[in-house]
Amino acid sequence: MFVVFDIGTSRLKVSAFSATGQLLGQVTKRHSQYVEKEFSWQDTREWWSNACTGFANLMQENALDQKAIRGFSVCGRAGAGVFVDKSGQVIAEPWSDARHRPLLRGLREQYPAAPTYGLTLISKYQWLKQNQPAICDDIRHCLHAKDFLLYKLTGIGMTDPSSGPDGLAWFDQACADPELLPTPALPWTIAGALTNAAAGELGCPSGIPVAVGAHDGICANTGCAMINEADYALTLGTHAVCRTMTVTNHGAAERFYCFPPDRHAYGGNNWHIGSTLTWMLTTLADLPAELSAGELGSFNEAMVNTKPDPDLLFLPYLGGQTIPEKRALGSGSFQGLSLNTDCNQMLLAVFRGCAFSIYRTYQALSGITGDADRIGLTGGGIVFTPWLQLLSNLFQKEMILTDSGVEGRGAAIFCAVALGDFRDVFEAAPAMQPESTIIQPEQLDELCAEQFETFSRLSSQT
Template identity: 25%
Template sequence: MEALLGIDLGTTGVKAAIFAAVDGRPLASAFVDYPLFHPRPGWAEQNPADWWQATLKAIRSCLEQGARVGVQPSAVRGIGLSGQMHGIVLLDEAAQVIRPCIIWADQRSEPQCRWMTGQVGAARLIELVSNPALPGFSAPKILWVREHEPELFARVRTVLLPKDYIRYRLTGRMAMEISDAAGTCLLNVAEGNWSSAVLEAIGLDPALLPPVVPADAVAGTITEEVAALTGLLAGTPVAGGGADNACGAVGNGVVRPGLALVSIGTSGVVLAHAEAPHVDRSGPTPRIHTFNHAVPRAWYLMGVTQGAGLSLRWVRDYLGLPERALERWTDLDAYELLTREAEGAPPGCAGLLFLPYLQGERTPHLDAYARGGWIGLTAAHDRRHLIRAVLEGVAFSLKDCFTIITAQGLQLEQVRATGGGAKSPLWRQIIADILGVELAVTNASEGPAFGAALLAGVAAGLYPSVEAACEATVRVVENTAPRPELVTLYARFYEQYRALYPALRTVFHALAGLS
């Protein structure tokens, strides 16, 4: 049996999974978590050493499981990596990590965004890299370190993105894969190379950036050292891989025009395949991202809400679970317990709305200082309403993204749902009702790790193209249709949801100044 290994470096942990190349069947999987640190409000950091140790452990666990079903390391024909975007791993001359990684969710670099925009010019920046400078992106984070930690920055010789750092540790070769590089705000997205004009304008040495490599090509091979640490065979090819959302799209077959993806992970994403690098021109600043796809010579448009699954995780961690639920549903995990409880509240939550801006917000507000909260709370509301309002609030934020993307003129035939949140029938139904579209679920149960594995299959020569890999392995297994009466109901609530941010923006910024 020919098999493929996909590794997805997420925000909460790393997942490794082995798949049968012939049909994409999952044969083994392992998840290992690691901590996320918030040194100050709006800051978010992780230690690359934690990623690396978790990756080694997940690979070993996967191979042990695989051996029990007859899959030996020699059967693994290729390895692909997916990962959280935008984080910066800073390496010194000895290729040692200098400081914790400032990850995608970090919002500290708003002043650097303004400075970068002023140096390049707002319109010129969009022309060169197809996206505005945002705190979530890599370039402003690099500039923050240069400004606030100059002695440390003087030691930096290479900047890598999270999954590209893990690939370096696996192979000994430094590179930045194109779909991930697109999120740095330093890549010419239309042409697929580093923008010398932007680098010159902000005074950043291009030598800090490694070569850009394709997602579906071999970017290195497993070293002898890693083989000894994991059980993989030395020389096994490792593909460029892809950004988490690009790999999620590949794993769900969103690799041709007409298809879109709704993903609910820590963040929430609406993504649509595009054959050209469209840029949102509906306002002075694009409110959705235009990035290179993991599919060669293709792009995708993407809207992002920062706090999707993150909001429900906050509820889990800080509101907890009711004792009666634990007594009744001891065999269910925490998130299913929460969504079961939310089923007891009516659609619209009796007038309770939730803003999921726990880490600022990207689409459509591009505001690092946006804040979350429940609005409309009365003494008649209880935990059920609070939880359901979170599910609905995230869905409303996804509708913000969906509305802008569909306004770009893309003709969408089907929207596919993925991510941990999409596993909840209730949350899936709420999203279908709020978006007013049918959601299709595929057999890609392992998320971006599956897409990463398919890219490895192309790199290893098992499939002739990414499209052919998806054709051979991806199947729609379930559909969730919107309910017309609730489409109408939620449309009214959505209008009130949209009115909240403009009404509260001044308060949000004042509160941010006091924190």
Template identity: 25%
Template sequence: MDYLIGVDLGTTATKAVLFEKNGKIIASSSQAYPLYRDASGMAEEALEDIFEAVLSAIREVAIIIEENDELLAISFSTQMHSLIAFDENWQPLTRLITWADTRAVKYTEQLKASKVGSEIYRRTGTPLHPMAPLSKLIWLKNDRPDIYEKAAHYLELKGYIFYRLFAVNKIDLSTATGTGIFNIFDLQWDKAALEITGVTPEQLPQVVEPYEIEQNLSEDFAKQMGIQRKTKFVWGAADGPLSNLGVNAIAPGVAAITIGTSGAIRVVTDKPKTDEKGRTFTYALDREHWVVGGPVNSGGDVFRWVRDQIFEGEMSFEEVTALATKVSAGADGLLFHPYLGGERAPIWDANARGSFFGLNYGHNRNHMARSVLEGIVFNLYTVALSLVEVVGDLNMIQATGGFTSSKLWTQIMADIFEQPINVSESREAGCLAAVVMAEKALGMIDDLGEISTMIGNNQTYLPNPENVARYRELSPIFIRLSHTLGLEYENISDFQRRFKANK
């Protein structure tokens, strides 16, 4: 039997999935690690935690492979926008600074207010936000000169994993397009962006195709993973673009919606497109497939907050969702803005804060649970409205991510978007997409569209007309309210930071 392994380097866990060539899942393993946060906006992870998780996850699925079987390749998906600084001897100077880190907010706001900032966005396709390595590098330069002056090399998470395994200094094209310092039109590091950061091309990795292959593992690492030294490692791509491929949303007008820890909505085009208003991103899957969309911070993490804080961790996610089903669509006029950790699309404001609006004596925890689920989807719907302006109408929606296991949550999406929502049988879209890229890299397939034969049948959720009518009335209020509250986001977040600092 021939096998392939897809590895997803996620924000809270690394997952490895063992597939047959036809996309059938044989085994999976998920290894969690902590995300370190504090009041300053820090959101970091320990490098060794993630590296050990990669070794362990691969080992747990590879153990199924028998002596006469062959592991054809291991291919990778990765969280985007991360940054690690190294000294001249390749010793880490930082932990992994993740996409969720907002310490660069001040410098991002300054960049957004300048003409050069908007020009950089139009060339790089990465919106101006603290998530981007562009902003992180400016923050290091100004606030952490002790690190910045010693930094001889910069990598992101997948680059670090491949550096540890193969001693190479590379980044795949897909991940590079999410850095904010890479020109998506001439496919080179952007000179103006580098000039602002003070970083030179020599400090950055070589950009390679997602189909690049590494081989010849050390005996020690091969043993730790339980695989042969000759096993091929395919670079793969970033998790956002791979999510589209993983649900076969690579044709024009077919949108992929993901809600995991965070969320996003994306559409594939044949060339990069940027938004005159700076609301959407443009990242590469490969040179022929460009993903245009918008990411949100507010996904499963917000629902976890509801369970842990409002319900004090006494209930499972399923039990909290069951309470939300006891309330009708619209939660009797209770709206929730899910900006607990700032927000990327659609408002691109790291100072944004969450709020319940419309609370009255008739509301209880059941209403709060439902309004949170609805608020997360309302927010994604607002992103979709922006996306339509850039790429045209959405003809079909393919959904993926942990939220699709909830029938209520998926139905809410169908009702708010007023469109059928298709959920494929495959629950491992990112890992499957990475494996399909490996198959193309190995010459096993000629076209990425072959994934259509691997994802199984769709379950389709149709809009409920009664619920649609309610949400159609509430969504404009949700959108207008975000603009009204936006006037005070900076003031309240500044107060919160000062109050925390003085405690």
């Protein structure tokens, strides 16, 4: 059994997988978001507390035996920066506001070939040096979010290529002491063993191997075995990401990071599409952000039975966009509201607008990397089944759906390779796939096709 800690923008998931990739159980803990004036941040103490309680809940709720754990692994977002002193205490919490952005722009100009995630971590360190110099002397580790969890588990500062350096060595730069940056290693490397301290807090035996893991994008594609040419993954999470792996480095700005040892991840982000759906649920539908099974069933049924307003469109750019248009700042709007528009039609328009935006991202990306042969679905948005059918209809392609543990499964696959269960990730990924559901495309109705054309025209103009 493999146990994975998956830290996303809004949630932390703790999951268990069998040696064959079956999801044995999963517990989700939502992060608190703190805001004061222009500053916004999360609390790493809550991250680790959620990891520990989530692990305990996972074991208890699914009657899992801790003695069966062969390895831990991690995955997660790369944008956060956590700064730790020599005693392991966090002295600068991870922020999500824009305070470091001017420095990041300067670093991009100074190091145009350097990876964005690596520069982002370094720009946050640089901001601390300029604005809180007293604490910088105490910093011993600059870590990404999932690497912070790896550090808490092992006491070792280590990262993978996709999360920051885009290779097995950090790029040359003069802003941060290389000794402060985590050591790069392949995702299927054993970083170290579970420490006595971490084992005590988790309530499990010490000495269990811990794999390096990877950025959640790499884990998503690996977890649904979409790691070859013409394989795409649509991650419907806090952000909606269309992502594919290529052997060729096409050299475009849409290259995200490397997929070791010799492939490249290309993709496009629709920022905060998942957050937009949460806004839709809580504001328009007056529902909780986390739906019960009954609420979800009723909601999906209502969407299936809702007749769309032919004049209503929703532009879902509340969090910005990277492709085909670049929008650093977010804004969204309804177009064509009337006195006859009802609430369910507005909800359906939000779903359609989000799907239209994702499909436009795919169109632009596939123009660079080639058309998709296979598409896997990942992320929390897979619970909205009418939305998945709409996406399949827009793409006119089959979509492969497994379960909610795809990203975690990717990290578990890396752990299995690290422990020698498989020769490499290309053997392990297909071997550790659970039973899947194939969503077959239906003919796109005329109104939806017309609305997509109008949506594309409006999006390109705004």
